[in-house]
Amino acid sequence: MEKKNMGFLPNREKLVKELTPQVKEDLKNYFQDRDYGVIAITREDALRAFVVKATNLCEIARLRHKLSPMATAVLGRALIGAILLTSLLKHGTDQRVLLRIEGDGPIGLVVAEANAKGEVRGFVQNPNVPTFVKEESGKKKFDIGKAVGKGTLTVVKDLGFGTPYESSVPLVSGEIAQDIAYYLLKSEQIPSAVAIGVLVGETGKVEAAGGFLAQPLPGASEEAIEKLEENVKSLPPVSTLIKEGKRPEDIAELLFKGFTTELLALKELSFRCKCSKELARGGLIAMPEEELEKLIEEGQASVKCNFCGEEYVFTKEELQEIMEEKRKGNN
Missing domain, CATH: 3.90.1280.10 (HSP33 redox switch-like)
Structure with missing residues (x-):
């Protein structure tokens, strides 16, 4: 598929296209190894998902800030979380969202900012935080909650209309994805499934990173919501899916198993700062x-x-x- 037909560069036009094998092949050929996200909906019911691959931008953040493996995992999750929250903004604009995590854990302040064009940046207060590990289902994984600690999650939305909108909620886990889901429920009244994963290799390099935000739209049937919940629960960690070669559109299909998946929009993602x-x-x-x-x-x-x-x-x-x-x- 040629660039002019992709619908997001340079004009980032919206599109509604069934996710056929040919469309999937076109997306793979176009994006290749670059970071990007897809906004998908179901034809039969009112469900929506924003799925992103963010491996490269998380690795760039690691290198720029000289992050320890633990700090890489935390900041990577925050960056992806901020990107997912841009689904609340007008697509392709300069509107932006800032995610601020203020916990009492050793990593200190965590900040990530993303705009509706897919540009994201962020930092952690302690880039050298040591690794904390916990065991879950017989497997060892980063204990993000221990690094972050207890505190608050604040989301600031700048819609370009003057004073930004700011809302804070208590951290319910410190794992970031669950905290964002809690924010969406309490502050936006949007029940959502949020998953974020950052897989850090033995050398400290980011091997796979991504996430998704899935939610029912107004008018969604109870049956569709239950099916979405079942699909979410059956999925392995999103970083595992990306490590295995699954792309955002593939994960969207898994989320919408039992439905016809359609693409609504595409967004290329990058770690980019406007400092000078x-x-x-x-x-x-x-x-x-x-x-x-x-x-x-x-x-x-x-x-x-x-x-x-x-x-x-x-x-x-x-x-x-x-x-x-x-x-x-x-x-």
Whole structure:
């Protein structure tokens, strides 16, 4: 399938297309190993799902922030969670959602921000948090809840209409996916099934990552909701599915087993930050003069972006120019 027919680049047009074998082959050829998500619905009833593959962007986050395996798993889940919450936004716009997890666990503050175009960024307060493991069904896995601890999940939606909408709920597990489902139920009154997985290999590299958000739409029948619940319960971990080669559209079909799956929209995903040296310069201009003087005496200044780890270095000459600009603005 040619790029102009994919319906999401560059205009990200919506589409409704039955998920036939040919469409699946076209998606595989087009996206290949890139991260992306599909928004799918059922033809027979009012069910909806947003399924994403996010292996590459989670690995980029790991490398940018020099994360430990535990921190990789936590931030990866938060990034995917923020992406899933963009399903509440207008597709393809600059509207954005920020997910903030404030727990008393050793990882500290966790922040992830995603926009409706599929761009996401984020950070954790403690990138070197040690690994915590728990056993579940005879298998060892990361104890995300222990790393995060107890606290609150806050979701901030910026719809571009002035003051952003903010809502907080208590963390019910610290596992992030369950906490997002609880948020959707309590703050948005939307019952949802949320699953997120980040598989970290022995070397620390992200081997597979993704997630889904599935929910009934208004008018969904009880039978359809029960069938969706059964399908969700029967699925293995989403990171396992992606590791095995399943793609977002394949997982959507598994979620909608017993229904005809149709694609509503596609979205390419990427780890991307809007920081720049100009923005960092603005932060320096806002500093008190005495602090700028100290930096000039030291000979240079370095400003690091929390969200992506990018570092901007300012020479003594640049700092002196900033000081002159600041003094002119104060006169």
